[in-house]
Amino acid sequence: MPTRIAxxxxxxxxxxxxxxVAVDSGLFSGPYNFSGRFESGTxxxxxxxxxxxxxxxxxxxxxxxxTQAGTPPESLETEAxxxxxxxxxxxxxxxxxxxxxxxxxxxxxxxxxxxxxGAKAGCPLSKALAAVPEITLDVAFDA
Numbered sequence: 001m002p003t004r005i006a007x008x009x010x011x012x013x014x015x016x017x018x019x020x021v022a023v024d025s026g027l028f029s030g031p032y033n034f035s036g037r038f039e040s041g042t043x044x045x046x047x048x049x050x051x052x053x054x055x056x057x058x059x060x061x062x063x064x065x066x067t068q069a070g071t072p073p074e075s076l077e078t079e080a081x082x083x084x085x086x087x088x089x090x091x092x093x094x095x096x097x098x099x100x101x102x103x104x105x106x107x108x109x110x111x112x113x114x115x116x117x118g119a120k121a122g123c124p125l126s127k128a129l130a131a132v133p134e135i136t137l138d139v140a141f142d143a
Contacts, residue, residue: 008032021049037084047093051080054125058098062119066104069115074103096129099138109141 010019018033021044035041055078066073083095098120104112116139120126126135 018043047082047084050093050129051082051096054082054096054123054129055080055098057125058119058123059100061123062100062102062116065115065119065122066107071104071107071111074105077101093129093132095134095136096132097136097138099140101140101142103142107141109139112141113139 005024006021007024008019008021011017015034018031020029021032022029031043032045033041033043036043037045037047058080059076059078062076062078063073078098078100081095081097081099082093083097084091085094087094100116102112102116107115116137120135120137129135
């Protein structure tokens, strides 16, 4: 399996400085800064990028599981909400809320919920994020 690469740079002090983050494939590059992370300023932030990574990893894991079970999805849409709060010793990610909406022909809601829970447990990013105190999953299923 290949090793994936991302890069970040920063110039200036914490509150007034900023930087850019990019992925090696060239498909994403964008600014990040204090106001984009802790206020409602422009630019991305580590939590938003982590949410995108977790949502895409979970969605791919769910697609694999459904396909292997003989019920490939027609559509899957996942949102990840990542909460960062002040904790003892600084800041920490305290919660990730995954919310998935799906159309899966040939599967009922209970079967879909079971598949989604399995994908959440088996997704490599869910495993890597095991230190997050709470990772929730909300499923909505269109029969």
